[in-house]
Amino acid sequence: MPELGKYASEVLASYAVSIALLAVLVAVSVARARRLRRDLAQVEERMKRNG
């Protein structure tokens, strides 16, 4: 851990906030991508069966 001096809380807070926000963004994007990939496969399967 580097010596952050008296500004440690600010530096750590900004890293925490940014990384958390990026993580949320990635997680939401990936989750929605997975869900739609699965749902679309289901619908396409059903369409094929029913003609």
Added chain:
Amino acid sequence: MASIWSYANPKKFIDTTDRVLPVLSVLALAALVGGLVWGFFFTPDDYKQGSTVKIIYLHVPAALMAINAWMMMLVASVVWIIRRHHVSALAARAAAPVGAMMTVIALATGAIWGQPMWGTWWEWDPRLTSFLILFLFYLGYMALWSAIEDDDTAADLTGILCLVGSVFALLSRYAVNFWNQGLHQGASLSLDKEENVADVFYYPLLLCIAGFVLLFVALVFLRTQTEIRARRMRALLARERLND
């Protein structure tokens, strides 16, 4: 060499990005982790700003991407309006939340940095204010997308909003400059090397910017795929209802 327009075919787009995405994600992660670790652990403190200079590795790339994301949406909107490629409109839609998030990160890190350095979380400084306005434009753009049901209508309307919004965002930038002289320092990066930040901070910063760019591209590819699938699913469900 196939023309770039061949990627306007949704199936081709999905196939290609499926192959590219894993590589892109790994590269983005590597550049981000590398740049941030380098910046966080292995750079000296600034003699004036102390350790808060480390915030630059998040603040500057996020701010850059906030603007570049809007630029990309502008280009994609123009492509949609002129050439009517659905992938282009959906890519603009996919990029908007990413750009909005980048704007939030830039504003949040800026506020956290401003507290010890300027003695205030928020200052009605031209750069800060323009970013807030840019965020409002992102909000309006996303709200319009989600409000309209018909895909093509939504794409047309948001495309035109993006064009008009770009002009007004630029106007606001100059209006805000006129309205208040700011505290914010000049550009951290420019082609004019004289003005740049010192080299010790410069190279990790470049790596972080590369990481943010790669992350943005990967996210936009992924989200565009999702939008294409969502659109196809709506079409299929509509046809199914029709057959019943």
Added chain:
Amino acid sequence: MRALLIRDLRLAVRAGGGFGLGLAFFLIVVVLIPFAVGPQSALLARIAAGVLWIGALLACLLSLDRLFALDWDDGSLDLLATAPLPMEAIVSIKALAHWLTTALPLVVIAPVLAVLLNLPAAGYWPLVLSLLLGTPALSVIGTFGAALTVGLKRGGLLMSLLVLPLYVPTLIFGAEAARRGAEGMAYGTPLIFLAGITCGTIALLPFASAAVLRVNLR
């Protein structure tokens, strides 16, 4: 074209057209401000120009959703679209009618309300001038927002979200001119910028509004 303008004006003035609602709203906002910030006349004098600009802007915004809504509901917008008028002309006329029925009365009443807020004597001309030059831009930009959201059921709130960021440059230059005037400073520069924005929006934005309206009528 003139027939359309006269028709729109008559519709707006007729009972139920909403004429006067904007004025009443403007009055109420100005009356509420001292309750919120306190009755000190020195403070009110300082913020008077800005408050009047915000009030006028919100009153403009409030009346925008009526711009196309009635014509959309009874189908006369479709008729207008097939009329031998270019769509650009139609939206320009609509914006002009909105300005005449909503914004112009606001400009006229603003000096009266300025008395309530204790605006310094030097500030009256700059206030009226800046409103006179700035409100056409508000109407034209608002027409664009109304055209974007015309087909939507609850478009009013969305329209505010879309239109208000677009109002930023107009508000900055307009309120800046009024404020500088009230403080006895030279206010020519912001006024010229304001006039530039107004001319630019009048010249260019009707094309965007017309394009948007065509999409919505498709």
